[in-house]
Amino acid sequence: MKIGILGAGQLGRMMAISGYPLNHQFGFSGNSSSEPAALLGHMFTQENNIEYLTNFADVITYESENTDVEVVKKINKNVRVYPSEKSLFITQHRGREKALFEQLNIPCAPYQIINSLADLKQAVSKIGLPAILKTATEGYDGKGQFVIRSDAQIEEAFASMNGAESILEGFVNFKRELSLIAVRGLDNDHKYYPLVENTHHQGILRLTIAPAQAIDPEVQKTAEQYIQTLLDAMDHIGVLTIELFETDNGLMVNEMAPRVHNSGHWSIEGANTSQFENHIRAISNMPLGDTTSTHAFSAMINIIGKLGPIERVLKMPNAHLHLYDKTERAKRKLGHINITANSQKALDFSLQQLQDFLPQ
Ligand SMILES: Nc1ncnc2c1ncn2[C@@H]1O[C@H](COP(=O)(O)OP(=O)(O)O)[C@@H](O)[C@H]1O
């Protein structure tokens, strides 16, 4: 099949890399021919690039929840877009996302939509402090967020949103951050990856350990039930990711993404079928692949800002380097390193060797 991707970043790049062995071809729409996926297929950068992509493709998907819903609606008149515009519409707005969690009885932090300073003052008095103010749309890697710790910060927090609609969330005292990736096929098959543990630094994911250690099977099952409910409610086709907080009172869902996710990059070498291949299989009506992890431990380290000592990675037997063809820039995701190990000791040893890639 000819698969069109709205966007040409690293996620599109890795989807294409996983899709060629299945005999698919790829096209991308984007702004410039120097984007990470640009050389992996037809790259449409001209003024009517969406039209060209639509003419090229048998099916279309997207890389980002910030994709314009109107664009997807228009494409859908000619070519199917998966995940559907319903998934996109809900997941691109934190308020709509939280409303769906509530409607489906999925635990999440208390929240309130904020459109004025008065709204914010009222919400703080109801939710309490600390709390996090987040832009309702377009936030990623911790951008567009303000942690309010005292009443004195309310006005500053409001001003930092620059008039954008926002959402105030109660601060969750979590033990760990986890995520779950699932995929639903056109044949209504559902598959789930194991829960993984994520460590963030300054809002950016730095390390994923897969599977997350010491997870009770009941907890895995609960997370799968949450995501299954979401997949079915949105009639979602493709990969869906939920980010979770592990707390003393069980799991809480933080947010979701209608796409392959940074916390699933480990699956390229660490699972029988990667998240990228499964997304492509799902949207192209192929049977879903097995999601079982192939090693007792996998880890994914993001390469952020600077490339660092990548030669060292290439010399390690159990490490795999994935670069995205991007130039160095502060806070930019340039690539990642996947590690596979069959014991905690081997994992710790490998992580030790790659300390330079992790924040201190
Ligand atoms: N309600 C909350 N309580 C505590 N920490 C939070 C809360 N919401 C977000 N965070 C922290 O901020 C990080 C980024 O927030 P998130 O909502 O995931 O936004 P983004 O879209 O930037 O990933 C989370 O991974 C978590 O570490």
Ligand SMILES: [Mg+2]
């Ligand atoms: Mg997040």
